[in-house]
Amino acid sequence: MKRIVILLLCLLAAGTFLFAGGAKEEAVKPTITMTVPWAGPELEQFLPVVRAFEEKENVKVKCLTYRGEDLSAVLPAQFEAGQSLGDIIFLWDWWVKKNDQHAVDLTDIWAPVKSAYIPSPAEAGGKVVALPYVMVAKPxxxxxxxxxxxxxxxxxxxxxxxxxxxxxxxxxxxxxxxxxxxxxxxxxxxxxxxxxxxxxxxxxxxxxxxxxxxxxxxxxxxxxxxxxxxxxxxxxxxxxxxxxxxxxxxxxxxxxxxxxxGNWITGMVEDAGDLGVFTLPGAKAMVTGQDWAFIPKYSENIDLAKKLFAFMISKEGATIRAKQGGKLVARNDISSSLYPKADQAVAEAVSKMETTVLDLDDSIxxxxxxxxxxxxxxxxxxxxxxxxxxxxxxxxx
Amino acid sequence: MERRLKHWGTGYIFIFPAVVLMAIFIVYPAVKTLFQSFFDAGGNWVGLKNFITVLTHYETIDLSRFPKKGPPWGSLINNAIWILIHLPVTVLLGMLFAVMLNKIKGGAFIKSVIFLGMVIPMIVGGVIIRFLFDENSGVVPLLMRTFGIEALDFTWTAYPQTALMSLILGSILLWTGFSLTMHAAGLSTIPREMYEAAEVDGAGILRKFFFITVPMLAPVTSVVIAMTLLYEIKIFDIVYAATLGGPGGSSMVLSLQMYFYAFRRLDFNLASAVATILTLFTLIVGIWLVRNTMRGEKR
Incomplete structure (x- = not known):
């Protein structure tokens, strides 16, 4: 009996030591919190980008799913109190432009990718306040x-x-x-x-x-x-x-x-290979939309958040994202052959259009x-x- | 004198934290909201302009449609319809269920089941309502189909004619538990002797119900009415989760309109005007409740 008690105590001590060690290691790692508009398969498609950054920079990235409708209700009060739900926040560009006083200037991370990017950034008050990350097409x-x-x-x-x-x-x-x-x-x-x-x-x-x-x-x-x-x-x-x-x-x-x-449907069906798509006959333009993100001034990790954002929109980050499918990356130097089959069809459909246009209700x-x-x-x-x-x-x- | 001061002083010390918290979290925001409703976004005094804007907007009252054409009629009308249907039905159903389940075997279990609606967060209740009335997965359209009422075999929340009604019916399901529980508690305070004396005088079930149960439950019923009225005036979560006030504003209510003004239009002054209107309505109910309660206590 005595032996069993000693054994249990040893196991407990070892477990505590290991747990404490693990916790210590976790605590040492800086954590970036990001609110994203995706959940389920859509989020799964984004996580490889995050994991790659985590490995590269030895940091931890926490993704919280929040809809724009909910964020727009929560953020004004948080910002008034000088607090922020996340270090990077995905939200509509029009909202960020209206609340530009709370956004960090992203000109420095935008400048290096500018020439390779399809959409333009959101600008307000003479600064870049939000950047488009991935594109969706509504083919x-x-x-x-x-x-x-x-x-x-x-x-x-x-x-x-x-x-x-x-x-x-x-x-x-x-x-x-x-x-x-x-x-x-x-x-x-x-x-x-x-x-x-x-x-x-x-x-x-x-x-x-x-x-x-x-x-x-x-x-x-x-x-x-x-x-x-x-x-x-x-x-x-x-x-x-x-x-x-x-x-x-x-x-x-x-x-x-x-x-x-939209093209995100390719990640939401059992067999994307069985998908076909056609535009209304005569369509010469197609709506493409972007998921926008910004860094709030109240983030405690502005530099690290900028680093993550820069990685996400870099060629390396975009390549990882393109391979997952479900969304189109916003860069023009990513080959369509990188996408899964169903997304290649979307990328080709987009390329057949004379022009792309902004989403009407998102823009207003x-x-x-x-x-x-x-x-x-x-x-x-x-x-x-x-x-x-x-x-x-x-x-x- | 010193003893008196000590007595009152101790009282003030005890209520001080509560008063400070109420001043910060209730009085200040309420006063600020009231002030904001008389100013525009630039901080300029605009008098009653915000109230006029709100009350003449078709989302509040659509006089071009009400009452001759079908919905949408506006949030104020919708709130009024909600009260007209929901209030009597929940109060009466709660009272009837309480009386019927008072003495029967398994009554406590049935009461618990009905009370479950109150335990569910209202935002979840809204999602339940959405699916309850959904053509593909809902019980209500399925029942209509089963009974051959094909005219009602569709998604109720999708049509302007039925969207508000589906929310009200769903809300009755969720809120009746409150009325039932309150009335059940009230029933247990009625002395048995009153019923026994009435029986000796030859009173039947109905006479006992109308001449003993209903009058004796009156104080409880007035509390239920007041609480239900307050719930109906500030109804938000069910509508937000089930229909977002649609389609075409046919199930819009004042609280949701206030939310949209504040967080979609980012117009906090108009939202404050709606909040002030809502506060006025709730104050009327609140004052009535307090006066009723005090009158009861005096008696």
């Missing part, structure tokens, strides 16, 4: 290649083929609606709407809507809704809004034929973005409210 309607093959369907080459494809899909047994409408706070509906606006109004219309030089009540805008979107809604081509991750499962399971989504931001999402949700189930919706969108600007 069009995704489908399962196996579903198309089985039912003898093919990607449409013109509008008539598109509408007849929808009719064919709608006639397949087990299909609820040809296109599933993703929902959440509302952004999936805004994405598909923007695709229609760009296809039938061109990149110019999108840009004019962003800079508010064209009104939402303008006949050109109304016509696109009236002639292209509303008839599809009335015919039941789109489903009622379904929570967007649940929509992926239902669409993948064969209840719907098409799903309009603020409460209007929420209004845009909400009014489109209304339009989707109540297409007759078009004029009222357009008036409210214009009044809300």
């Amino acid at each position: 069009g309607f995704w489908y399962r290649s196996s579903f198309f093959e089985k039912n003898g369907l093919k990607a449409p080459a013109n509008w008539d083929e598109f509408t007849s494809l929808l009719k064919k899909i709608g006639g397949i047994s087990g299909i609820k609606n040809p296109i599933v409408t993703g929902n959440g706070v509302g952004w999936p509906i805004s994405d598909v709407t923007e695709h229609f606006l760009i296809t039938f109004g061109g990149a110019e219309l999108q840009n004019k809507l962003i800079d508010k030089s064209v009104k939402w009540t303008d006949p050109q805008v109304r016509k696109i809704f009236e002639n292209r979107i509303i008839p599809l809604l009335k015919e039941g081509a789109f489903s009622d809004p379904v929570e967007w991750t649940q929509a992926i499962e239902l669409w993948w399971g064969g209840e719907y034929g098409l799903y309009f989504m 931001g603020g409460d209007w973005q929420r209004l845009f999402w909400d009014q489109l949700k209304l339009l989707w189930v109540s297409p007759d409210s078009l004029d009222d919706v357009l008036k409210k969108l214009q009044a809300g600007l």
Whole structure:
């Protein structure tokens, strides 16, 4: 009995020693905290970049998942108190620009990568306040290649083929609606709407809507809704809004034929090799969006945070990220062959476009973005409210 | 005199920490909010302009639609509808359940199950409501399908005609536990002899309910009404999680509107105006509750 007690005490002492040693080692390592907008597979795709930096600099990087909606509610109070949730924070560029007094100037880490970067940084008050990290593209309607093959369907080459494809899909047994409408706070509906606006109004219309030089009540805008979107809604081509991750499962399971989504979908399905995508026939531009990040002035590790940020946007960091797929890196010196197969198709689709445009609601931001999402949700189930919706969108600007 | 001073002095010392904390965390923010509602973002006095802006905005009251056309009608109307439906239903259901489950076997278990709704954080409750009324995974559309009511076999939270109603029904499910528990506690304080005397006089179940139970539960019921009213006036989390006030503002409520003004529009002055309006409503209920309670104590 005595021996057992001694043995247990020894084990306890050894365990305590090892634990304390480990804890000491952990404590010695500086820690950078980063809030990211990704979770699950999307976060998994980002972590190799973090791990590479951790090994390189012998630091620890902690990633906390926070949605922009939540951060925008928490950060103002934190910043007023001189505190920050993270050393690097991913949040909308418009928000950072509005709160530029709390952001560290990133000009020094932007300058070396400037020539290799596709999008421009967010600038305010004469300084670079936020940088785009990865790009997302919203290429069009995704489908399962196996579903198309089985039912003898093919990607449409013109509008008539598109509408007849929808009719064919709608006639397949087990299909609820040809296109599933993703929902959440509302952004999936805004994405598909923007695709229609760009296809039938061109990149110019999108840009004019962003800079508010064209009104939402303008006949050109109304016509696109009236002639292209509303008839599809009335015919039941789109489903009622379904929570967007649940929509992926239902669409993948064969209840719907098409799903309009960004390229991050490649990391959210069982077999990305079975994915196919087509743009609306005639589309010459495509929305690409960026995930923006900034370093708050109240970070206790500004230098280290800058170092991590610089690594993330460097060629080395971008190469690691590109190999994981799910997002496109924002650099122009990364070969598309580095991406997994499904993402290569997206990268090629982007390259076929005459131009890329900014995401409309992300660019305008603020409460209007929420209004845009909400009014489109209304339009989707109540297409007759078009004029009222357009008036409210214009009044809300 | 010295003894008196010592007595009061000790009292003041004890309440001092609480008073300081209340001054910092309750009184100061409330006063600051009130002041902010009369200024613009640049700190200029604008009088009642913020209140007028809020009260004439279609998101608050949409007179072009209300009452002739269907929703969205605006947050103020939605709050009022919420109170008109939710208040009587939860209070009455709670009282009825409390009476019915008072003496039956397993009543305590059923009461615990109903009370579970109160234990769930309201933000989770909102998510539950969203899925409860979802066409693909919800119980409610499934029940409608089963009973052949196809007109209601869709996602309730997605349509302006049903979004607010789905939230109110879901909220009834979550909040009835409060009314039930309060009334159950009140029932245990009614002397048995009153029912026995009524039985001797030949009173039936209904007469006993209306002439003994309801009047004897009146003080409890008034507390339940006041607490429920306060909950309804400042309802936020359920709406935020389930519909975000949509579609098209058809389930918007004042608290959520205040949140959007503050954290989406970053207009803290307009948000303060909404907060002041909300405070006025809650003050009316609060004063009524305090006066009622004090009257009860005097009696």
